Amino acid sequence: MRLKASPVEIVTNAQVTVTMGGDRLERIELSTGQTLPCQRLVAALGFTANLGPLREWGLDLHDNRHLVVDSAMRTNVPGIFAAGDIADYDGKVRLIAVGFGEVATAVNNAAVHLDPAAQLFPERSTDQPVPA
Ligand SMILES: Cc1cc2nc3c(=O)[nH]c(=O)nc-3n(C[C@H](O)[C@H](O)[C@H](O)COP(=O)(O)OP(=O)(O)OC[C@H]3O[C@@H](n4cnc5c(N)ncnc54)[C@H](O)[C@@H]3O)c2cc1C
Structure with a gap:
């Protein structure tokens, strides 16, 4: 709720497709086509099997x-x-x-x-x- 109320842009229906930068991560591209500035990328992968x-x-x-x-x-x-x-x-x-x-x-x-x-x-x- 607090996150939604904050000025942070929340993108859920998308995947990270490209990471960009030199020695350090600087930007990511999303499957939506958006390019966002990025300093850290945390892969928080859940798993629910669906047969x-x-x-x-x-x-x-x-x-x-x-x-x-x-x-x-x-x-x-x-x-x-x-x-x-x-x-x-x-x-x-x-x-x-x-x-x-x-x-x-x-x-x-x-x-x-x-x-x-x-x-x-x-x-x-x-x-x-x-x-x-
Ligand atoms: C959060 C997390 C942390 C983990 N950490 C470790 C760890 O530190 N060390 C370790 O040894 N193991 C770890 N595991 C377990 C490990 O990830 C799994 O044992 C391993 O990935 C199993 O490999 P798999 O190929 O059987 O299945 P998966 O890696 O799940 O691969 C199955 C693939 O099939 C795809 N798929 C599903 N349905 C379809 C479909 N209908 N058509 C086409 N493709 C489909 C999925 O998208 C997926 O890419 C972790 C698991 C989780 C969830």
Whole structure:
């Protein structure tokens, strides 16, 4: 209320598209096309998952916001895998490092799903010959 009553211009329906300046931030451009002077940019990112049309795909959901997967990151629908924050299982920890690992698991299991002759475990980069 006090902010709204103040002379501060409030822009809500917009995104920061460009930051400008030299050694220091000086200006930002918004998706509205406005350019505003700026000394500090604070990224205050919230997160609320919205599954949208995925709700209609017959996938097992948890909390109506996450897809239930098994240890191979498979959902209940054959051929659909999930990884990252959207994927859910007992003991899930929603962190970036966890998501990266889950993607590797999902992709390698998806490869085998598409080609049952494919190897689940990919080669390690250290198994590759050192380039001359
Ligand atoms: C405030 C906050 C702080 C965090 N801090 C840390 C931290 O310090 N360390 C850490 O490890 N983790 C942190 N996390 C968790 C981390 O951000 C997540 O675990 C990680 O981003 C998950 O990655 P993701 O790719 O699964 O999902 P996301 O990063 O959420 O990516 C999903 C993407 O899909 C897009 N999307 C959604 N719906 C659609 C659609 N219908 N069509 C197309 N695109 C769509 C979204 O816009 C988004 O870009 C934090 C999370 C929050 C909210």
